[in-house]
Amino acid sequence: MKIYWIRAQAPRRVLALVKHLGIDADCIEVDLRAGGLKTPAYLALNPNGKAPTMVDGDVTLWESSAIMAYLCVKTGSDMWPAQRPAEQIEILRWLSWSDTHWSRAVGPFYFEHVIKPAFHLGEMDRSEMTAMLPELERLAGVLDSHLERRDFIACDRLTIADFQLASMACEWRRAEMPFADYPHVARWLDRLMEIPGWADPWPLRTTAEPALANA
Secondary structure (H helix, E strand, C coil), X not given: CEEEECCCHHHHHHHHHHHHHCCCCEEEECCXXXXXXXXXXXXXXXXXXXXXXXXXXXXXXXXXXXXXXXXXXXXXXXXXXXXXXXXXXXXXXXXXXXXXXXXXXXXXXHHHHHHHHHHCCCCCCCHHHHHXXXXXXXHHHHHHHHCCCCCCCECCECCHXXXXXXXXXXXXXXXXXXXXXXXXXXXXXXXXXXXXXXXXXXXXXXXXXXXXXXX
């Protein structure tokens, strides 16, 4: 199995799951600044030119939630409950909420504070954060109410929904997200950091594949 990744939120959740489930995979870091996501060889795997991408034998997958579900099915993990449709629906609700609402709201904070410095994309611009703050506060209120009597997002246990929602919010203090005012959200995010694979998902060893990673 190969996982192509960059140091960003979507690969983070896949790599965290790989570590958490103890999956043996070749993790190939793509050189984003050198245009590695846009090479013909990489685009043949993922026509979107995004990361992560997973290749497992004859199976090639992109989109992190699909990859996470595949990894859970492959290993028999109930973080994606393959045999329980009602639980799948509950998880899908939160995956959809994350993609449609949550990620859009936290995105500017994550981009300005985490992605820009990591990839040397220029000076911070606070305008989008300021514009998005009311929506982020509204959604944080929804999530805070949901988590008031819960430790996890869905199914009363750790699932891929937790990794999906937390991926851009886990560095909330550094990114100036206002979650100190939403204690259940802050508690949930901080508790996830007690999971070793989540706290440090980045591979210690990466596989070099010049035709894809550095071309």
